[in-house]
Amino acid sequence: MNLIAKPSRDNIKTYVPIGLFLVSLSFLDVFINAFFKFNLMGFLPSQLSYFLPLILGFIGFYLIRIEFSGVRSLDVLNKNINSNNFNALLTLFTIFIIIKSIPPMLDWFILEANFVGNSKDDCTGDGACWVFIKVWFNRFMYGLYPNAEQWRINTAFLILFAIVGVSFFVSEKLKKYFILFLVFVFPFLGIKLISGGSFGLEYVESAAWGGLSLTFIISAFAILFCFPIGVILALGRRSSLPAIKYISIGFIELWRGVPLITVLFMSAVMFPMFLPDGTFIDKLIRVLIAITLFEAAYMAEVVRGGLQALPKGQYEAAKSLGMGYWRMNALIILPQALKLVIPGIANTLLALVKDTPLIFVVGLMELAGMIGLAKTNPKWLGMAIEGYVFAGLVFWVICYAMSRYSQNLEKKLSTER
Amino acid sequence: MIFKKFNIENKKARDLIPQAITVLALLSVIIYFATNAQINMGNRGISFGFGFLNQEASFDITFSMIEYDGSHSYGRAFLVGLLNTILVSVIGIFFATIIGVVVGVSRLSDNYLIAKVAEWYVEIFRNIPLILQIFFWYFAALRALPLPENGISFNDISFLTIKGWYVPKFIWTNFNIFLLSVIAAFIAIYFINSYATKQREQFGKQLPATSISLATLILIPLITFLFLGVSLTFEYPVLKQLSSTVYTYEGGVSIIPELIALALALSMYTATFIAENVRAGILGVGKGQKEAAASIGLNKNQILKLVVMPQALRIIIPPTTNQYLNLTKNSSLAAAIAYPDIVLVFAGTALMQTGRAIEIISITMLTYLTLSISISMFMNWYNKKMAIKEK
Numbered sequence: 001m002n003l004i005a006k007p008s009r010d011n012i013k014t015y016v017p018i019g020l021f022l023v024s025l026s027f028l029d030v031f032i033n034a035f036f037k038f039n040l041m042g043f044l045p046s047q048l049s050y051f052l053p054l055i056l057g058f059i060g061f062y063l064i065r066i067e068f069s070g071v072r073s074l075d076v077l078n079k080n081i082n083s084n085n086f087n088a089l090l091t092l093f094t095i096f097i098i099i100k101s102i103p104p105m106l107d108w109f110i111l112e113a114n115f116v117g118n119s120k121d122d123c124t125g126d127g128a129c130w131v132f133i134k135v136w137f138n139r140f141m142y143g144l145y146p147n148a149e150q151w152r153i154n155t156a157f158l159i160l161f162a163i164v165g166v167s168f169f170v171s172e173k174l175k176k177y178f179i180l181f182l183v184f185v186f187p188f189l190g191i192k193l194i195s196g197g198s199f200g201l202e203y204v205e206s207a208a209w210g211g212l213s214l215t216f217i218i219s220a221f222a223i224l225f226c227f228p229i230g231v232i233l234a235l236g237r238r239s240s241l242p243a244i245k246y247i248s249i250g251f252i253e254l255w256r257g258v259p260l261i262t263v264l265f266m267s268a269v270m271f272p273m274f275l276p277d278g279t280f281i282d283k284l285i286r287v288l289i290a291i292t293l294f295e296a297a298y299m300a301e302v303v304r305g306g307l308q309a310l311p312k313g314q315y316e317a318a319k320s321l322g323m324g325y326w327r328m329n330a331l332i333i334l335p336q337a338l339k340l341v342i343p344g345i346a347n348t349l350l351a352l353v354k355d356t357p358l359i360f361v362v363g364l365m366e367l368a369g370m371i372g373l374a375k376t377n378p379k380w381l382g383m384a385i386e387g388y389v390f391a392g393l394v395f396w397v398i399c400y401a402m403s404r405y406s407q408n409l410e411k412k413l414s415t416e417r
Numbered sequence: 418m419i420f421k422k423f424n425i426e427n428k429k430a431r432d433l434i435p436q437a438i439t440v441l442a443l444l445s446v447i448i449y450f451a452t453n454a455q456i457n458m459g460n461r462g463i464s465f466g467f468g469f470l471n472q473e474a475s476f477d478i479t480f481s482m483i484e485y486d487g488s489h490s491y492g493r494a495f496l497v498g499l500l501n502t503i504l505v506s507v508i509g510i511f512f513a514t515i516i517g518v519v520v521g522v523s524r525l526s527d528n529y530l531i532a533k534v535a536e537w538y539v540e541i542f543r544n545i546p547l548i549l550q551i552f553f554w555y556f557a558a559l560r561a562l563p564l565p566e567n568g569i570s571f572n573d574i575s576f577l578t579i580k581g582w583y584v585p586k587f588i589w590t591n592f593n594i595f596l597l598s599v600i601a602a603f604i605a606i607y608f609i610n611s612y613a614t615k616q617r618e619q620f621g622k623q624l625p626a627t628s629i630s631l632a633t634l635i636l637i638p639l640i641t642f643l644f645l646g647v648s649l650t651f652e653y654p655v656l657k658q659l660s661s662t663v664y665t666y667e668g669g670v671s672i673i674p675e676l677i678a679l680a681l682a683l684s685m686y687t688a689t690f691i692a693e694n695v696r697a698g699i700l701g702v703g704k705g706q707k708e709a710a711a712s713i714g715l716n717k718n719q720i721l722k723l724v725v726m727p728q729a730l731r732i733i734i735p736p737t738t739n740q741y742l743n744l745t746k747n748s749s750l751a752a753a754i755a756y757p758d759i760v761l762v763f764a765g766t767a768l769m770q771t772g773r774a775i776e777i778i779s780i781t782m783l784t785y786l787t788l789s790i791s792i793s794m795f796m797n798w799y800n801k802k803m804a805i806k807e808k
Contacts (some may be wrong), residue, residue, distance in 0.1 A: 087526075090530070241435060258786060259760075267607045270778045354544075360753065375556070384560065389557075393549075396545050400544045403543075
C-alpha cells in the first residue's frame with residue numbers, strides 16, 4: 001500500500017521526479033508524433049498507444065500534485081494548471097491540441113507556402129499561396145484606383161498621420177488649432193486630393209476607390225459625422241420638450257431596430273426614388289449618409305448613458321449660475337458625460353469599422369470586396385482561403401489595436417476619478 | 418428686465434417655438450420625399466400599393482421550410498424568407514448560448530491554460546468582422562469538404578459533403594399527440610415549481626422540484642409512445658449514382674452549406690459577446706453573498722440555485738437578449754452568401770422583379786423593427802419583474 005500512498009511532503013523526493021518524468025514523456029511523445037510523424041509508442045497496440053500520452057500525463061500530474069510542498073515553482077504549477085484531476089485532464093488536452101496543431105499551421109503558413117513568383121502556376125507547394133496576396137496587394141489596398149495616382153491617397157494618409165503625430169508634441173494652445181484643422185478642414189482637403197478634378201489633378205470617380213484605403217476613408221468620415229449627430233440625438237432624447245423627445249426616440253429606435261444591410265439597400269434602391277427626377281447623388285456619399293445615420297443612433301444611446309449617469313446636482317449647479325440650456329450642456333454636462341462613456345464610444349467606433357465590409361451590397365469594394373473580386377478571377381481560382389485569412393488578419397490587427405487602446409483608456413480614466 | 422419677464426411668463430410659448438420648428442422641418446422633408454416619390458413612380462408607371470404580394474412570384478428558392486415553388490405568390494416568398502431568417506437565428510442563438518456560457522465560465526477557470534485559451538477565443542473571434550467569418554466558413558472551409566461519393570460519414574447515418582450535410586429525417590406518426598404531451602408536461606412543471614416555491618416560502622419545506630420536473634418531462638411524452646400510438650422512425654440518406662461521375666444522396670434531410678456557414682459564423686461571433694456577459698455576471702455576484710448563504714446553512718447546490726444564479730442571471734440576461742437581437746439582425750448578412758433569408762428573397766430577388774423599392778424595403782425594415790421592438794418590450798417587462806424588490 002505504501003507504493004500508492006497519496007502524494008505528500010513525505011514522499012516528495014520519489015514522487016516528483018517520477019511525475020515530472022511521466023509528464024515530460026507524454027509531451028515528448030505527442031511532440032515527436034506531431035513534428036516528425038513518428039510514433040514513439042508504436043510497439044504498443046494501436047488503441048493503447050493512442051491514449052498512452054494522456055494516461056501517462058494524468059498519472060504524472062497526479063504524482064506531482066502535492067499541497068504545500070515547500071517548493072515554490074511546484075506550488076505555482078499545481079495552483080495554476082493542476083489543482084485537481086479534472087483540471088489536470090483539461091490541461092493535458094489543451095497542451096496536446098496546441099502541440100498537434102502547430103505543425104499543420106506552420107506548414108500551411110510558412111514551410112510549405114509559396115512566396116516567390118507572379119502567377120498561380122508558381123504555387124507548387126501544399127501550403128498557402130502568398131503569391132496571390134503579393135500580386136494583388138496593390139488592389140487590396142487601393143481598389144481600382146489608377147496606379148499612377150495612388151500617391152494621392154498615400155499623401156492624404158501621410159498628412160493625416162503627420163498632423164496626429166505632431167499634435168502630440170506641441171503645446172496645448174497649438175493643439176487646439178491642430179484638432180480644429182483636423183476636424184473641419186483636413187477631411188475636405190483630403191477628399192479633394194483623392195477625388196481630384198481640380199488643381200491639375202485627374203478626376204477619379206468614387207466607383208474606382210476601394211480596398212483598405214476605402215475602409216479607412218468611410219470609417220473616418222462616418223466617425224466624424226456620426227459623433228455630433230449622436231450627441232444631438234442624445235440631448236434630444238433627454239429633452240423636456242415632448243415633440244423633440246419623441247422624434248429623437250423614434251429616429252434612434254428606427255435605426256437601431258433594423259440591420260445595416262437593409263439600410264444600405266435602402267440607400268441604394270429606395271433613396272433615389274425620394275429625390276427629384278434626374279438628381280444623382282454619388283453612391284459613396286449615399287453609403288456614407290446611411291452608415292453615419294445608422295451609427296449615430298448607436299452613438300446617441302452611448303452618450304445618453306453618460307448623460308444619465310451624471311448626478312442631478314451638476315445640472316442644478318449650472319442652472320444656478322445662470323447658464324442657459326446650450327451653455328450648460330456645452331460647458332458643464334457634455335464634457336463630463338462624454339468622458340464617462342469613452343469606452344462605449346470606442347466600442348461603437350470599433351463596430352463601425354467592422355461594419356464597413358457590408359458596403360459590398362451596393363457594389364463598393366473595400367478589402368473584403370476586393371478579395372471577393374480577386375478570387376473569382378479565372379487566373380486565380382481557388383485562392384479564397386489565402387484571401388480571407390489575409391483580410392481577417394488585417395482587420396484583426398486593426399480591431400484588436402482599437403479594443404486594446406479603449407481598454408487602456410478605460411483603465412486610465414477609472415483611476416483618475 | 419423685460420426680456421426676463423417674457424421668459425418666465427411665457428415659458429410654454431417659448432418651449433413651443435423649437436418644437437414647432439422641428440416638427441415643421443420634419444414634415445416638410447417627408448412631404449418633399451413623398452411628392453418626389455409620387456412623381457418618380459408616376460414616371461415609371463407604377464402606383465404605390467401592396468397588391469403585388471398576391472401576384473405569382475415565378476422564381477425558385479433553394480431552401481424552404483414550407484411548400485414553395487415559382488407558382489406561389491410574393492407574399493408566400495416573403496414568408497419563406499422570414500421562416501429561413503427565424504430558422505438560422507434560432508440555431509445561431511442556441512449554439513451561441515452554449516459556446517458563450519462554456520467560454521465565459523472557462524475564462525474564470527482557475528486553470529491558467531483554459532482561461533487563456535478562452536480569452537484568446539474571445540479576442541480572435543470578436544475582432545474579425547462577421548462578414549469575413551461568414552465568407553471564410555463558406556468560401557474557404559466548407560468548399561474544402563469532399564464530394565458526395567467520399568463524403569465524411571458519421572456511422573453511415575449522416576454525411577458531410579461539399580453539397581451540404583445530410584442528416585436522417587424524423588418520420589413521426591401522431592406527432593400532434595406527442596406535441597400536446599410535451600406542452601402538457603411543461604404546464605405541469607410550471608405548477609409543480611410554483612407549488613414548490615409556495616411550500617418553501619410558507620412552510621420552509623424543500624421539495625425536490627428539479628428531479629420531479631425532469632421526471633415529468635420524460636414520463637408524460639414516454640406514455641404517448643407506449644400507449645397512444647406515437648412512434649418515431651428515421652429515414653437515412655443513401656448514396657445514389659446519377660451518372661458515371663455524379664453522385665447524390667437520397668432521403669434524409671439536406672442542410673445546405675449556406676445555412677451551416679451562416680449558423681457557424683453567427684454563433685461563434687455572438688458567443689464571444691455572450692461569454693463576456695456571462696463572465697461579468699458571475700464576477701458581479703459578491704463573494705459575501707456566497708459566504709452569507711453558506712453561513713445560514715445552505716448547501717453548495719442551494720447556494721448556486723438560490724443565491725448565485727438569480728443574481729448572476731439578473732446581470733447576464735438583459736445584455737444577452739440584446740446579443741440575441743443583434744444575432745437576428747446580423748443574420749441578414751445571409752445575402753452575401755445567397756442563403757435565402759428575408760433580405761435576399763424579398764429585398765433582393767422580389768425587388769429586382771417587381772421594382773417596388775419603397776414597398777419592399779419598408780416591409781423588410783418593418784419586419785425587423787417589429788422583431789426588435791417586441792424583444793425589447795419583453796426585455797423591459799423582464800427587467801421590471803426581476804428588479805430587486807426592497808422589502
